[in-house]
Structures are given as C-alpha cells and as structure tokens.
Amino acid sequence: MGVFLTYAPNESGALVHVDDVANGAKCECHCPYCNAPLHAKNGGYQREHHFAHAHGKECEGAYESVLHLLAKEILQETGRIMLPKSDDSHFPSGSASIHNIEIEKFDERYGIKPDAEGIMDNGERILIEFYVSHKVDQKKRQIIVDNNLKCIEIDIKYQVLNKVELKKFLTNTDKGRKWIQATPHSLKSKSSSNSSKRDPMYEKTRDIIKDIFDNGTIIIHPHGPYTSFDLRQLGYDVCEINKRFRGFKSDLLLYRSQKKDGYISINLRGRSRYEDFEFPPELRIIDIVFKALSSTEDCARKRMKNGDLIDDGGMTIEYYGFK
Ligand SMILES: [Zn+2]
Incomplete structure (x- = not known):
C-alpha cells in the first residue's frame, strides 16, 4: 500500500480520482496545499496510479489537504455521520443523518467557520471539524462551549486516502472523534509544551x-x-x-x-x-x-x-x- 495522492481537485475545484482524468498535465488538476499544477501518472502498471507535482518536488501538505477535502465531500454525499459516545446526556450519540450541510461557511452569529455545519433530525444544529494538522484552537473551542453549540471534532490525520475506507470510518465507526465541551484539564497541556528537553x-x-x-x-x-x-x-x-x-x-x-x-x-x-x-x-x-x-x-x-x-x-x- 502506497501513500500516493490518488485524488486531487480539478479546475472547477471538484475532487477527481486519478483514474478518471487524462494522463499527465492534461488532467488539469492542482495541489490544494501549494496550488502547484499536478500531473496524473495513470499510465503504467509499475506503481499505484497517483498525482505528482509538476515541479517534481515533495509537498508536505498535499496528502493531508486532499484527505480533508475528501472527508468534507463524503459528508456532503452521505449526509450521515457516526456520533461519538458521551457521558453527558446533553449530547446525542450513534448514527445521525444531517441535512442542509454547508461546507466552510462563515457563521456570523459566532464568528467561526466550521469545516461543516448542518441540521440533525431533531432540528438541532451540528458543527463538524475534521482534524488533519490543526486541532480546533482554544478560542474557537471557547466560543463553542460558551454558546452551547454541538460540535464534534474527528481526527482523520492517519486515515488512508481511499473514499470507500474513509466513508466507512466516518459513518460506521465512532473512532477518533469527540464532542467539544468544557475541559477542566485544559490547563494541563500548557505545561507539557515547554516540558523537559531531550538529552x-x-x-x-x-x-x-x-x-x-x-x-x-x-x-x-x-x-x-x-x-x-x-x-x-x-x-x-x-x-x-x-x-x-x-x-x-x-x-x-x-x-x-x-x-x-x-x-x-x-x-x-x-x-x-x-x-x-x-x-x-x-x-x-x-x-x-x-x-x-x-x-x-x-x-x-x-x-x-x-x-x-x-x-x-x-x-x-x-x-x-x-x-
Ligand atoms: Zn503541493
């Protein structure tokens, strides 16, 4: 199994699989991380088909960026997510269908832009954050807690860039996700950041x-x-x-x-x-x-x-x- 870029956004911004585009530069795709043009390598049998940067250099954020796009696309297509369990009965759990999904829309009421936002069957609003390299920051976390918003953060950073697998992960399991709520131990992380230097x-x-x-x-x-x-x-x-x-x-x-x-x-x-x-x-x-x-x-x-x-x-x- 490789770690190849198998999906990329095309000129209109839609995610396409490497096997569904023309070979080489004709694929007309670009990297969502550095914006460089990509070439589709989908001709041979030697390697897994993949997109490569036209400039030939490594791009450290391409894989994670595409993973993030794919998660949002899957959510939009399925309208479904598995919610995490919680000790707090205030939060629902289990498989939830989500309607009126909006992706990366700035919410003026609270001044935040969640990865996705939608309405659950009970009429309540839900926010969804996909974590690949940046966790929800403290300020946003505070806004969510202060306004009693229901927001789940799903850690997808080590998921594989494969639509079928990622869909299974998001809709059939409740792994890697939790409700954002007030954390009494949020101060702890502060001290560990400047903890002991390595010998x-x-x-x-x-x-x-x-x-x-x-x-x-x-x-x-x-x-x-x-x-x-x-x-x-x-x-x-x-x-x-x-x-x-x-x-x-x-x-x-x-x-x-x-x-x-x-x-x-x-x-x-x-x-x-x-x-x-x-x-x-x-x-x-x-x-x-x-x-x-x-x-x-x-x-x-x-x-x-x-x-x-x-x-x-x-x-x-x-x-x-x-x-
Ligand atoms: Zn790139």
Whole structure:
C-alpha cells in the first residue's frame, strides 16, 4: 500500500480520482496545499496510479489537504455521520443523518467557520471539524462551549486516502472523534509544551544509527530473536533524520526509494508508548527504549552492534505495525 495522492481537485475545484482524468498535465488538476499544477501518472502498471507535482518536488501538505477535502465531500454525499459516545446526556450519540450541510461557511452569529455545519433530525444544529494538522484552537473551542453549540471534532490525520475506507470510518465507526465541551484539564497541556528537553545523547545515538546504516545496514528482529531482517538486503536505501511521514515525526525514517514504500520509523525514547497511540497505517515503528542512556558515544556505538537492533540490559526494542 502506497501513500500516493490518488485524488486531487480539478479546475472547477471538484475532487477527481486519478483514474478518471487524462494522463499527465492534461488532467488539469492542482495541489490544494501549494496550488502547484499536478500531473496524473495513470499510465503504467509499475506503481499505484497517483498525482505528482509538476515541479517534481515533495509537498508536505498535499496528502493531508486532499484527505480533508475528501472527508468534507463524503459528508456532503452521505449526509450521515457516526456520533461519538458521551457521558453527558446533553449530547446525542450513534448514527445521525444531517441535512442542509454547508461546507466552510462563515457563521456570523459566532464568528467561526466550521469545516461543516448542518441540521440533525431533531432540528438541532451540528458543527463538524475534521482534524488533519490543526486541532480546533482554544478560542474557537471557547466560543463553542460558551454558546452551547454541538460540535464534534474527528481526527482523520492517519486515515488512508481511499473514499470507500474513509466513508466507512466516518459513518460506521465512532473512532477518533469527540464532542467539544468544557475541559477542566485544559490547563494541563500548557505545561507539557515547554516540558523537559531531550538529552543530547538521543540525538547522538540517532546520528550513530544513521551512520551505521549509511555505511552498512540495520538488522531488525520484529518477531523475536529468531527472525531477522537485513534492511539493505530488503532494498532499503534511504535513511532520513527528523523526517515527517504523514504528520508522524521520526528520529529516523527508512524506506525504499525505488518503490517509495516500506516506510519504517525508528525512534529513540525514554519510555514505552501508550498501547493505543495512533500512527499512519502505512508506517511501521521501531522504538529503541533506553532504560539508561549511554554516557559516551563509544558506548552507544558498541551497543548498536553494527546495526543489529537487539535488546540488552540498557535498552529494549519495541515494534509496532509489524505483522
Ligand atoms: Zn503541493
């Protein structure tokens, strides 16, 4: 499965699938993030058909922007959304049909512009926000709470750019969404933003791993001590530092440049993740969790044992998304 741009807006702003347009520049589509013209690559059998920027460079926001457009389009087409459960009986739950849907219309009464707004069967107004890179900000949140508006925020940032799948997610599940309501613990996030800086040893170890890969290979053991995979042998040839993949930031991001696939995120951490943390489905994650940080570069280098990522007394390797 790729992470290719399979939809894009055409000249009139309508989202079109790459297989439904003319090849190359004749597709007359553009990127909703940077506005650059796109070329449709829908001729071959080698790769998944996709849109590429005419200038040939990567565009970090294209995928998320199209995802956002697609979610709004699906909502308009289906007129249906699965509402989240809530402890507060004030909020409805379950599958809801929504009428008179308006997309990104400025609401003068409250001075906000929700992604979508409509009317539920009971006559009540509902606001819907799709979250890909920006959560509803504090000011808007306050307006919603102060005016007793019913607004759900749906986190779609790691959803796949596939209309059938996204539709299922929005209408058949209640995952990734909640009602915006007064939060007694909203002050907590303030202090965590300027929380402890990372020990520079993490950065050093990261650079050492990159160095080991660039001059050799990395060997991973996602299925216990007995199965090992040499990433070079599997065709991995790129290792980038501090790279984002679909909004997920990695210390090291490895992939195969030929096919642009097999994305693996390697991260250096001081503790394990919560079990239900979310990441893009096209990504696999390896966390190197240190129990104690090596004090010297030499020590860190020795520990990585020429790229063989294995547990020892000072660190554990944790795998996510490997099957
Ligand atoms: Zn772009």
